[in-house]
Amino acid sequence: xxxxxxxxxxxxxxxxxxxxxxxxxxxxxxxxxxxxxxxxxxxxxxxxxxxxxxxxxxxxxxxxxxxxxxxxxxxxxxxxxxxxxxxxxxxxxxxxxxxxxxxxxxxxxxxxxxxxxxxxxxxxxxxxxxxxxxxxxxxxxxxxxxxxxxxxxxxxxxxxxxxxxxxxxxxxxxxxxxxxxxxxxxxxxxxxxxxxxxxxxxxxxxxxxxx
Numbered sequence: 526x527x528x529x530x531x532x533x534x535x536x537x538x539x540x541x542x543x544x545x546x547x548x549x550x551x552x553x554x555x556x557x558x559x560x561x562x563x564x565x566x567x568x569x570x571x572x573x574x575x576x577x578x579x580x581x582x583x584x585x586x587x588x589x590x591x592x593x594x595x596x597x598x599x600x601x602x603x604x605x606x607x608x609x610x611x612x613x614x615x616x617x618x619x620x621x622x623x624x625x626x627x628x629x630x631x632x633x634x635x636x637x638x639x640x641x642x643x644x645x646x647x648x649x650x651x652x653x654x655x656x657x658x659x660x661x662x663x664x665x666x667x668x669x670x671x672x673x674x675x676x677x678x679x680x681x682x683x684x685x686x687x688x689x690x691x692x693x694x695x696x697x698x699x700x701x702x703x704x705x706x707x708x709x710x711x712x713x714x715x716x717x718x719x720x721x722x723x724x725x726x727x728x729x730x731x732x733x734x735x736x
Contacts, residue, residue, distance in 0.1 A: 526605045527578070529571040532563030538735050539568045539608045540641060540727075543599060543620025546589045549577050554704050555617060557717070558643060561724030567731055568610070572602045592657075595623045603627075603636060611735040615641030618678070618703065621670075622646055622657060628666040639667040639734045641727055644703045647679030647687070661689045668693045669730045671723040673701020696726045 529550055540562060544550045550571040559569040573581070574595050580586055589595075603614065614624040614637050621642030631637040648655050661668070668690075674681040674697050681697055698719050700707035705723055706716040 526572055526602055528606065529559075531559045531569040532567060534568055536609045537566070537568040538610045538731055539570060539606070539612050540731060541602060541606055541612060541614045541624075542569060542571045542641075542643075543602070543616035543623060544571070544573060544577060545616070545618035545620055545644075548617075549573060549581055554643075554720070557720050558617075558724055558727075561721055562728050562731075565725060565728030567728050568608070570606055570608075572606075574598050589619065592619055592622050592626060595619075596627050599623050599627050600631070603631060611638045613637060613639045613641055613731050613734065615643065617643045618646050625664065625666075625668060626660060628668070629660075629664060632666040637666070639669070639731070640664075641731070642668065642670040643723065643727075644676060644705060645670045645672060645679060647683065650677040653683055656687075658687055658689065661687075661693055664690045664692055666692060667734055669727065670695045671698065671705065671727065672696070673698045673703065673705050673707070675700055676703045678703055694730070696723065696730075698723060 544555055550573045563569045576589055615621050616624050625640050628640045672695055698705045700711045701719055705719045707714050707719050709715050
């Protein structure tokens, strides 16, 4: 399995990130958030699910498998990652969802310390009734979700009705979309600044988690 590293010091605390459904591990958002978190002292590793690696190798552009079907691949990435320090898993959108699905099993066995979700897909766009939160209602693994307040996959007002586990913490990016991008005319903040704030909060949370 291929990994991309930022801050590659194996003895550091490590964050393993998976990509979203439609973009590879070196997509702009993934590169910016990984380098931002690494700059705060966290070793960041990125990997791709097999369907995305096949696309990059010239394969057909098929829809991704269901998140549940990717759980074994995420576990395999955890097993394949060379690291000596504590581990947090997570990802962008679908990647974070898959990480959250496998988290409790890995946490109970001491293999991970927590989960970081960047733009969690609480429901498909335009279908708020099709929630993807059942496991988050009972999750026992410490979880941080960085979410834009106007994310079409789950807004701040919708989140207030979800009733998730007390182990779930959320960091809101004002006016952010699914990539945490705000409208500058609304907030005065550009995308780079929003990603930098998410990176800082993520790194601070990881540091507290594994202190």
